[in-house]
Amino acid sequence: MTPVAKRKMERRKTFNDYIAKKQLKSTKQRDTIFNEFFNNYMGKHVTVEELYEGIKQNHPSIGFATVYRTLKLFKESGIASERNFGDGKARYEPIRSETEHHHHMICTECGQIMEFANMQIESCLLQVAKLNEFDVLNHKLEIYGKCSNCSD
Amino acid sequence: MTPVAKRKMERRKTFNDYIAKKQLKSTKQRDTIFNEFFNNYMGKHVTVEELYEGIKQNHPSIGFATVYRTLKLFKESGIASERNFGDGKARYEPIRSETEHHHHMICTECGQIMEFANMQIESCLLQVAKLNEFDVLNHKLEIYGKCSNCSD
DNA sequence: TTTATTATTGATATTAAATATCAAAATCGT
């Protein structure tokens, strides 16, 4: 099995476990949204509206509210993360691996979002937190500026 | 002159210069909001609503819209920065010095916001940006978790 | 399998923050 396929199964299990733990129900809509999101938006940062529009093509009966609620569920169960890049719309991103933590460079000209990871930054900030007796749950680093295309 | 007083003058000059450059007008309201904001909210992270309520005490005739617009002006002129800590409300913070860049640890329990600065992180991310030919305008790092008071 | 219980769905309504509008008032160059 490829690592990607394996990760896919893990994600599914994580979600199912969450559903079970919270005594929620497994539904056709949730399955559909799960598949759409994780098949088509890896490495992307999709808004609720965008995902809803995408799903509507093949599943016109699924409502906006369900997409909205299901993305929240993905976030709560830890298989997706919610991002906010300052345009007022929440964006959702599939979490690729449990360990890797990446960050974003956002081009203020063209809106392109580049991802990066840096171990040194990670360890630095953990150290800072430790020094302040701060128990880290989550963190985000965003760099705003011009990408190589846009800075002429 | 104390460093704080000096910085105060510089900030005033920066703002006046911006007003002049953009051919805007200097008004009583802007002066009032300037003083309130920079005298009472150093190191704080105030929402428009909060600042408006504060100002209303002594200056009941100043409207919400003016406070809102003036904070935007402070941001545009580079003397304040806008923050977003995930509660849906924009927060404004006076910029203390031109060089120092600090970040935030936000306690998800009590809402307390702690500031920190770390040169190593700064240089790391500049390096990452350089590697990607990304022209940095701005960046933010936020750590979410529990402060020492709230973690048990 | 049938029924009872509980959660979900989709349409719509509500909320809340951000922003737009506009007539009256204030500022500023001449």
Add this chain to the structure above:
DNA sequence: ACGATTTTGATATTTAATATCAATAATAAA
């Protein structure tokens, strides 16, 4: 002081997020 331009404050509008609720679907119990 005049005239052009900007600002102000009240209010309206927009937009994303979230709440509501009757109808429906999923699961548990009988």
